[in-house]
Amino acid sequence: xxxxxxxxxxxxxxxxxxxxxxxxxxxxxxxxxxxxxxxxxxxxxxxxxxxxxxxxxxxxxxxxxxxxxxxxxxxxxxxxxxxxxxxxxxxxxxxxxxxxxxxxxxxxxxxxxxxxxxxxxxxxxxxxxxxxxxxxx
Amino acid sequence: xxxxxxxxxxxxxxxxxxxxxxxxxxxxxxxxxxxxxxxxxxxxxxxxxxxxxxxxxxxxxxxxxxxxxxxxxxxxxxxxxxxxxxxxxxxxxxxxxxxxxxxxxxxxxxxxxxxxxxxxxxxxxxxxxxxxxxxxxxxxxxxxxxxxxxxxxxxxxxxxxxxxxxxxxxxxxxxxxxxxxxxxxxxxxxxxxxxxxxxxxxxxxxxxxxxxxxxxxxxxxxxxxxxxxxxxxxxxxxxxxxxxxxxxxxxxxxxxxxxxxxxxxxxxxxxxxxxxxxxxxxxxxxxxxxxxxxxxxxxxxxxxxxxxxxxxxxxxxxxxxxxxxxxxxxxxxxxxxxxxxxxxxxxxxxxxxxxxxxxxxxxxxxxxxxxxxxxxxxxxxxxxxxxxxxxxxxxxxxxxxxxxxxxxxxxxxxxxxxxxxxxxxxxxxxxxxxxxxxxxxxxxxxxxxxxxxxxxxxxxxxxxxxxxx
Numbered sequence: 001x002x003x004x005x006x007x008x009x010x011x012x013x014x015x016x017x018x019x020x021x022x023x024x025x026x027x028x029x030x031x032x033x034x035x036x037x038x039x040x041x042x043x044x045x046x047x048x049x050x051x052x053x054x055x056x057x058x059x060x061x062x063x064x065x066x067x068x069x070x071x072x073x074x075x076x077x078x079x080x081x082x083x084x085x086x087x088x089x090x091x092x093x094x095x096x097x098x099x100x101x102x103x104x105x106x107x108x109x110x111x112x113x114x115x116x117x118x119x120x121x122x123x124x125x126x127x128x129x130x131x132x133x134x135x136x137x
Numbered sequence: 138x139x140x141x142x143x144x145x146x147x148x149x150x151x152x153x154x155x156x157x158x159x160x161x162x163x164x165x166x167x168x169x170x171x172x173x174x175x176x177x178x179x180x181x182x183x184x185x186x187x188x189x190x191x192x193x194x195x196x197x198x199x200x201x202x203x204x205x206x207x208x209x210x211x212x213x214x215x216x217x218x219x220x221x222x223x224x225x226x227x228x229x230x231x232x233x234x235x236x237x238x239x240x241x242x243x244x245x246x247x248x249x250x251x252x253x254x255x256x257x258x259x260x261x262x263x264x265x266x267x268x269x270x271x272x273x274x275x276x277x278x279x280x281x282x283x284x285x286x287x288x289x290x291x292x293x294x295x296x297x298x299x300x301x302x303x304x305x306x307x308x309x310x311x312x313x314x315x316x317x318x319x320x321x322x323x324x325x326x327x328x329x330x331x332x333x334x335x336x337x338x339x340x341x342x343x344x345x346x347x348x349x350x351x352x353x354x355x356x357x358x359x360x361x362x363x364x365x366x367x368x369x370x371x372x373x374x375x376x377x378x379x380x381x382x383x384x385x386x387x388x389x390x391x392x393x394x395x396x397x398x399x400x401x402x403x404x405x406x407x408x409x410x411x412x413x414x415x416x417x418x419x420x421x422x423x424x425x426x427x428x429x430x431x432x433x434x435x436x437x438x439x440x441x442x443x444x445x446x447x448x449x450x451x452x453x454x455x456x457x458x459x460x461x462x463x464x465x466x467x468x469x470x471x472x473x474x475x476x477x478x479x480x481x482x483x484x485x486x487x488x489x490x491x492x493x494x495x496x497x498x499x500x501x502x503x504x505x506x507x508x509x510x511x512x513x514x515x516x517x518x519x520x521x522x523x524x525x526x527x528x529x530x531x532x533x534x535x536x537x538x539x540x541x542x543x544x545x546x547x548x549x550x551x552x553x554x555x556x557x558x559x560x561x562x563x564x565x566x567x568x569x570x571x572x573x574x575x576x577x578x579x580x581x582x583x584x585x586x587x588x589x590x591x592x593x594x595x596x597x598x599x600x601x602x603x604x605x606x
Contacts, residue, residue, distance in 0.1 A: 007527045008595045012240060014520050015359055016247045019366030023254040026371050030261030042268040061298060080275040083299075084268070087282040088290070090298045 063100035102130035143320035182416035262375035269377030304475035337374030386417035395539035411458020
């Protein structure tokens with residue numbers, strides 16, 4: 001009987017210890033991140049795009065360009081986040097719309113390359129957020 | 138106050154309705170938690186269906202919807218009371234002998250501390266990332282924003298331009314968020330955190346309380362510790378994606394099959410099981426696979442045990458529960474035009490080519506094993522194997538049908554996932570890397586439930602069992 005009790009005690013201890021260990025680890029990580037007071041990416045994007053969103057509120061579909069193209073994962077995430085904060089405005093990748101949203105790494109991006117492709121700077125909202133307008137064809 | 142009206146009130150109504158509708162014979166403590174877990178799932182599920190129907194037929198959600206929803210919830214209470222039934226359940230719940238109370242006490246206190254850590258860690262994660270993870274703001278919460286912000290133009294959510302948002306995925310999660318926003322009249326992130334928290338915590342509560350009713354309180358607590366101690370479970374819950382809600386509905390369906398096995402009012406449990414399976418299908422496309430698997434598995438299990446007529450009777454009751462939700466799902470699939478990335482551009486030739494490419498079988502098989510062992514369940518597979526080895530299989534097993542059902546469902550679901558990976562037109566390593574952990578998490582609570590259904594309880598092992606009369 002004693003050995004059976006010991007086995008049960010061992011199993012209880014193992015389950016409790018592993019469960020406690022995993023949860024404590026998760027809790028510690030959470031506390032560390034919370035203490036660092038890092039803003040999540042979406043909140044940063046919401047702040048970056050707040051003025052543009054206000055400006056585009058009567059538009060249904062606009063274009064989207066960015067300089068994140070060198071990394072497809074990063075580019076995809078940047079595009080999804082921009083779409084998330086600007087919804088219900090639909091963002092379509094490319095330069096075929098009248099208005100095109102530019103999402104750039106740098107606060108002062110080089111926009112010359114876009115201007116050679118029939119896009120003109122309509123307004124610079126700062127923080128790498130630029131609205132282009134399509135000119136001509 | 139508005140948050141209370143949007144969630145607490147309908148959950149309370151669902152609780153009362155279930156209290157009357159299901160036979161009232163569960164042990165009081167566990168029964169309350171069990172009913173409450175079911176109520177949370179049914180409330181979020183049914184209200185998302187009614188919200189979708191309102192959007193579909195009347196346009197944007199207005200105050201009228203909220204009034205009608207609450208009146209409807211209250212009307213259902215006397216209906217459930219009228220049909221209520223008090224019946225005895227053949228409980229397998231074991232009363233631990235007095236010698237065993239010390240174990241129970243240690244386990245209860247440890248569980249409380251661990252669950253507190255779990256809840257606190259979940260809330261911290263949610264506070265740090267209130268919009269969830271990539272798939273949440275790239276799909277589920279994005280759809281919620283489109284539906285809420287577009288007003289009468291809510292169909293723009295399914296615009297061809299948004300092809301990358303898995304437009305054909307059912308809407309339980311996004312609409313649950315939209316519904317709360319419509320009550321609050323703003324887009325507070327509390328709504329999406331609340332929906333994620335309700336499903337995550339209800340899954341834990343459902344696992345603990347169901348096993349406490351069916352096996353023993355100690356078994357329920359041990360299973361709960363395994364689930365909350367699974368690293369990916371906490372993380373995925375706070376990610377605000379639909380895999381934890383789907384896992385909840387899969388577990389709830391299987392728990393209800395187990396409960397009906399020991400009840401005289403089998404049909405009532407089957408109706409609710411049907412509703413839960415239907416809601417699984419309304420959560421994600423994998424839920425549709427689950428629904429099909431349930432029909433097939435129950436046909437195999439019931440026909441082989443009790444004959445085809447018994448299966449047909451069960452099927453009829455199960456279908457009563459499934460039908461209303463399936464009707465909403467069919468309406469959504471037929472009337473909201475969208476395509477699925479897994480089927481787009483597929484032809485018989487390309488599918489056959491992939492099916493006959495044996496390197497794909499190896500890649501998928503290896504990923505399944507590596508992920509399941511290395512990431513999801515490493516320590517638990519070791520501990521649970523020792524658990525089974527030391528305590529052995531339960532001798533007195535009145536759950537044979539539900540054990541077979543649970544194992545076959547897990548097996549068929551894994552087979553279904555394997556097949557989807559085989560034929561996927563997406564880059565296979567990328568598809569595996571980005572989705573396999575979520576697919577396994579959908580069935581992980583059910584795997585834990587099935588394991589503790591099969592293995593001896595510590596009480597049985599120590600032979601100090603006093604079965605409740």
